[in-house]
Amino acid sequence: MIQLTVNKKKYELDVDPTMPLLWVIRDIIGLTGTKYGCGIAQCGACTIHLNGEAVRACVTPVSKAANQQITTIEGLSADNNHPVQQAWLLVDAPQCGYCQSGQIMSAVVLLKETLNPTDQNIDDAMAGNICRCGTYPRIRKAIHLAAQLTKEAGS
C-alpha cells in the first residue's frame, strides 16, 4: 500500500511501486488534466508539483512520492482564479490545449522562484515544455502578466 496526497486529498493505493506517478494520477486516481506526451521527460505535458517542485510525472515512480504533497492542474485553484490561470485566459494562450496543464504547472514554479522573470528566465524555465501549436509568444506574455497580477494581488 502506498499513501499519496494529491490536491490535499489522501489516497491509499495498492499499486506497483515502480508505476510512474503520471499513470497513477490518470488511470488509478482518475485525474486526466495531467497529460501523457512522451514518457521520457522530454515534453513536460505531465508536469506536476511534488512538494512545490515541478517534476515530470511520467518518469517519477509513485514510490518516490509516497507521503508527500502532490499538486496537479486540478488542484491549482477551485475556480481558475490562480494568477497564472488568469493570465493564461487574458492572453488566450491555449490552442489545442493539450500541453497547457504542464506549461501552467511549470510557470507557477518559475514565478514562485522568480517574481519578475525576464524573457530569458522564462525561456530557461520553460524550455522543457513543448507546445506543438507554438503558443510560445503568448506563454511568455502570460507569464509576464501573471507576475504583474501576483504583485497587484499582494499589494
Add this chain to the structure above:
Amino acid sequence: MMKENNNVSRRSFLKTGAGLGSGLVISFFIPAYAGRLKNVMDKMQGETVFAPNAFLRIGTDNKIKILLAHAEMGQGIWTTLTMMIADELDADWKDIEVEHAPAAAAYFHTQMPMQITGGSSTTYSEFDRYRTAGASARILLVMAAAQKLGVAIEACKTENGHVLAEDKMIPYGELVTIAATLKAPEKIPLRTKEQWKYIGKGLKRLDAPDKVNGKAKFGIDYQAKGLLTAVVAHSPVMGGTVKSFDDSKAKLIKGVQQIVKIPTGVALIADNFWAAMQGKKALQIEWNLGENVSVDSNTQLEQFRKLAATEGLPAAKSGDVKMALQTSSKLLEAEYIFPYLAHAAMEPLNCTVKITGDKCDIWTGTQMPGMDQFAAATILGFKPDQVQVHTLFLGGAFGRRANPKSDFVVEAVHIAKETGKFIKMIWTREDDTQGGYYRPSFLHKVIIGTNQKAMPVAWQHTIVGQSLLAGTPFEGGIKNGIDDSSTEGVADSPYLSSIPHYYVGLHSPKINIPVLWLRSVGNTHTAFVMETLMDELAFKSGMDAVAYRRILLKNNKRPLAALDLAAEKAGWGKPLENNHFQGVAFHESFGSFVAQVAEISLDTNGSLKIHKVTCAIDCGLAVNPDGVRAQIESGINYALSIALYGEISFKNGQVQQSNFNNYRVLRINEAPAKIEVHIVNSSDKMGGVGEPGVPPLAPALANAIFAATGKRIRRLPFGDVHLKV
C-alpha cells in the same frame, strides 16, 4: 438508464438529419420537422427543446447548445463558429454550450459530401451556414413572441437571449415550445457588417477556461466504468506482419488481461496503461518484415535524382521552355531535398471503442468522423449508422487525424472486435512517431533561364515525391496523373504569369510508406523552393528582394498588399541593428496571401537567433482577428520545427527517429523573440488561416541566413547546418 434514452433519441435525430442532409449544399432541417424533435437530445435540462436546424438547440431553461460540424484541434473554431451563430441569434453568452456534432450527413462540409475539418476551410465554408442557422432560429423565436403577445413581428426586437416587445422581455426558453411549431420564412435575411457585434471584432476563446484547469477532455482522457487500456506492438518495419509470438511472460504481468493478434501487430489489453506497457515489453514477437525492409533514405534520394533527370508529367506549362532555356542569357540550376515529416501532435493517437451487440461507439479526436464511422462499420459488418462517433477535443492534429484510411480507428476497432472488450487504445509517442502517414519526402530540380534584365524567362521545374491521394478514396482528384497536392504552390504560383516559358513536371513514385497531408500540405516544400529561388534571382539581378518580387507580381493586388504591408511593418530596407539580417518570403495558400520577414543574427559559433518575424496576411474578412493572429503565430512556430529539425529517415526499412529526443521540435527558447502579425484590411474573398502561416517562414529564414552568410540552403532541415558567417 437516462443515457440509453438519450442515445435512442440521438439516433432518431441523426436519421432524420441524414435523410434531409444528403445531397444538399446547405443541410438544414426543415422546420416542419422541428416539432417532432421535441423529445430529442441529451443533457439539456428543459423539457422542450427547440431544434430549428442541425446546428443549434434551445431548451426551456434558455440553454443554447451549439453543435459544431467541425472539430476543435486548436484552431479556434469552437469560438469562431459560435460567434457566427451568436451574432445572428442575440444570445446571452452565459447560456451557450458548445459541443462537437456526431458523424452525420447533416454536418457534411458545405463544399464536399463528407464531414471533414481540414484545408483551413472551416471559417469561410461555414460563414453563411452558421449565420443562417442563428438567424433562422431568431426569426422563429420572434414569430413565437409575436404570436404569444398578439403583436406584429415588426414590433419585436431581440437582445441578450430575450425577445423584447411592448414593455415585456421574454426569455428565449419561454418561446421555444411555440417556436418549435412554426415554419421559418424561406428567405432568411442576415445582418449587415455594421450590425455585427462579434464578427470582425472577436471574442476570447470559449474553450480556454477548461484548457487551463485540466477539465477539457481529449480523446485520451475518455473514462468509463469497465474501460481497459490497449497498447499495440507494431512491426519495426512499416507494413510488417506477425509471424509468431510468445506471450507467456507478458501474461504473468499483474493487470494484463488479454493478448491478441491483429492485422497490424499484437495488441495487449490491461487494467491500465502502465501494466499494458510492462506486458508489451515482455512480449516476444517474430515478424515478417515485408518488402519495406529495403526502404532506405539515401537510396531513395538517388532514385528521386534519377527521376528528376526526366521532365515528368505536365502539371503546368507555357511556351517552349527547352528553347527558351537555350536562348537565355544566364541559367540558374538548383536541387532541393525535403525529408519525410511526422505531424507529432502533442496528444499521441488514441481511440476508444465499445461494441455492444449491433452497435458500436467510438470516442476519439478526429478530423474525419464520417470516414472513421464508415471504416469501423466495414470491419464490423455494420451499417454506418450503427456506429456512433463521439468527437472529443483534439490535442493537435495538423492533418494526422484526417486519415482517409482511419488507421488508428481501424486498429482500435480490430482490438475491440477480437477481444470483445471495451478498450481505449493508446499509442506511445514512439508508435506515433514511427507509425507512418508522413508528409512525403520530395525532391525538386529547377532550371531557370534569365534575360539580360535578370528576369526569369524560362522556368523548368521537376518535382518528385509520393502522391497523397493515390490509393485513397480521394484518388479521383488525380487528373492526368497530377496530384495537385504535390505541385500546389509551384504549378499555380502567381509568379508564373510573368514568365513566358515554363514547364512544371511531376513524378509520383509508388513507395509503400504511408503518407498524408501535413499542415499546409504541398506548400510545406513548394514555397521554400519558389521563395528561396526568388531571393536568389533578385540577388543576382542586383535588385532588392521585395522590389524584384513586385515586378513579377505586378498584376496581383492581394499578393502585393500582403508583401508591401509585411515589408513596411518590418522596416524592410531600413538600417538594422548591428549583425542583424532580414529575409523575406511571400506565399499564397488556402485562399490567403501571406508575406513574412524574418530578422536574425548569428553568433560567431553559427548559432542562430531569430529576433523577430513580421507577418502580413490577407485572408479577406478576419472573423476573429486575434484568432487569426494566434493561428499565424502557431503556423510560424510549426514551420520553424520543420525548417530546423523535422526529419523522418529510414534505414533497413526502420524509422530512425522515435521520440522528441531525436525527432526534435521547437522549444520556447528557440522560438522567435517576437512575432508580429498584421492583417490586411480586406473585403476580398475569405481564405483560410490555420495553414497559410506555415509556408513562407522557412524560405524567409533561409533568405535571412543567406543575407548573413552568403550561403544558400537547399535541403531541409537546416538547424544543424553550420551557419558560420
